[in-house]
Amino acid sequence: MWQVPHGDTPDGVRNNAALKGLNIPKTGQGGSVGLLVTKTVVVVGDPQVTTTPDHPRGAMLRAYDKTTGKEVGALLMPAPQSGSPMTYSVNGTQYIVVAVSGGNYSGEYIAYRLPADAR
Amino acid sequence: MIESKILKSDESCILNPKSETLNWTANLSMATSNLKSRISDLRCRTRPISKFLLFGILFLLGLAIFTYAQDAPRTVWDGVYNEEQAQRGRAVFLDQCSNCHGRDLEGADMTPALTGGAFMANWDGLTLGDLADRIRVSMPLNSPGTLSRQQTVDVVAFILRFDQFPAGKEELPREVPALKQILFKARP
Numbered sequence: 001m002w003q004v005p006h007g008d009t010p011d012g013v014r015n016n017a018a019l020k021g022l023n024i025p026k027t028g029q030g031g032s033v034g035l036l037v038t039k040t041v042v043v044v045g046d047p048q049v050t051t052t053p054d055h056p057r058g059a060m061l062r063a064y065d066k067t068t069g070k071e072v073g074a075l076l077m078p079a080p081q082s083g084s085p086m087t088y089s090v091n092g093t094q095y096i097v098v099a100v101s102g103g104n105y106s107g108e109y110i111a112y113r114l115p116a117d118a119r
Numbered sequence: 120m121i122e123s124k125i126l127k128s129d130e131s132c133i134l135n136p137k138s139e140t141l142n143w144t145a146n147l148s149m150a151t152s153n154l155k156s157r158i159s160d161l162r163c164r165t166r167p168i169s170k171f172l173l174f175g176i177l178f179l180l181g182l183a184i185f186t187y188a189q190d191a192p193r194t195v196w197d198g199v200y201n202e203e204q205a206q207r208g209r210a211v212f213l214d215q216c217s218n219c220h221g222r223d224l225e226g227a228d229m230t231p232a233l234t235g236g237a238f239m240a241n242w243d244g245l246t247l248g249d250l251a252d253r254i255r256v257s258m259p260l261n262s263p264g265t266l267s268r269q270q271t272v273d274v275v276a277f278i279l280r281f282d283q284f285p286a287g288k289e290e291l292p293r294e295v296p297a298l299k300q301i302l303f304k305a306r307p
Contacts, residue, residue: 010240012305031237032228048240057244080241083229102231103241104249106257 002069007031007046008060014052034084036096041073042066043096045081049103061085061098061112075112079105193300195247196307198287200276205286208277211270215259224281234282239305247291248299251275268293 005028013019013027031047046059059080063073083099093113101107193199213222219230226232231241242250254271257263266274272291275298280286292298 010236011243012236012239016306029236029240048237049243050240051244080237082231102237104245104253106253 001067004028004064004069004071006044006062007048008050008052010048011050011052014050031080033081036085036087037066038087040066043085043087045077045085045098045100047080049080059100059102061096077110079103082107192302194302194304194307195279195284196304197301198285199247199289199301200279200286200291201288202280202286204273204276204290205280206277208270208273208275208280211266211274212277215266215270216274219260224278233278238282242303243305245303246299247275247301247303248295248297250278250303251298252295272298 005026007029008014009024009027010029013024029046029048033045033047035042035044037043041063043061043063045061049057049059051057055076058076058078060074061077061081062071064070065072077098077100079100080102081098082101085096085098087094087096089095095111095113097109097111099107099109212220220226220233221230224233225235232238251268251271254274255264255266255268259265272293276291291301
């Protein structure tokens, strides 16, 4: 139905001297990461660390529109996703929890929720 | 006549904030001769200048060393381990690490590969001290902390060789501060 590159272009490609001057589109990243599907979106994190002009060293957790593949949200995590995200609800507030680790960042779980004014 | 000369010398010293001690010498000499006052007058004018020059030279020297160190950190491309160390590391790896990470460092479902794009990307810009620390603190998963420091850096050397970073003459040091001076860079 749809197919999109997932993940920023790796630093090793983006900063490669041999590719200087070429306009490299977003390549996505190699890696094996699990994903979470809800009623409306697909949530999945980048498998690799990048440092780009848009964000400091880290990896993005992204949400794609389930019907079109369009990215509808992204936030920076300190390390790449290392397990599948999952979601749960407490007192009417929905959370997404994701395991991250990679490089020198030891494994941990991070739980996200929408800010109060957006719920 | 003598006194007026000494007073003049005192004033020039007072105007110079770095010359209190010389000023004191000039005062002591008041009753003796104008020879001493001339000497102190001379010292009070010349010493602060040479001090300034000395500090200037030291500062420039320090700045040059600092700039050089900033410009040229050692990286994994500079031959930071040797073949013998990598061989020792291979034996430790096959015994302690390969069950999960694979004999070809390819990783598995829940185990990261220690070669390839994701490994390079995740460690790019960090140091070998970070890598050795990570191994020392968290590996092997079933009994962390059981590898000696020597075994840990030997495994690092093996990973570097497997990932085709060049070998050199010296072994990787065991000390974490020294390892932290060696940058992991995915590309030269």
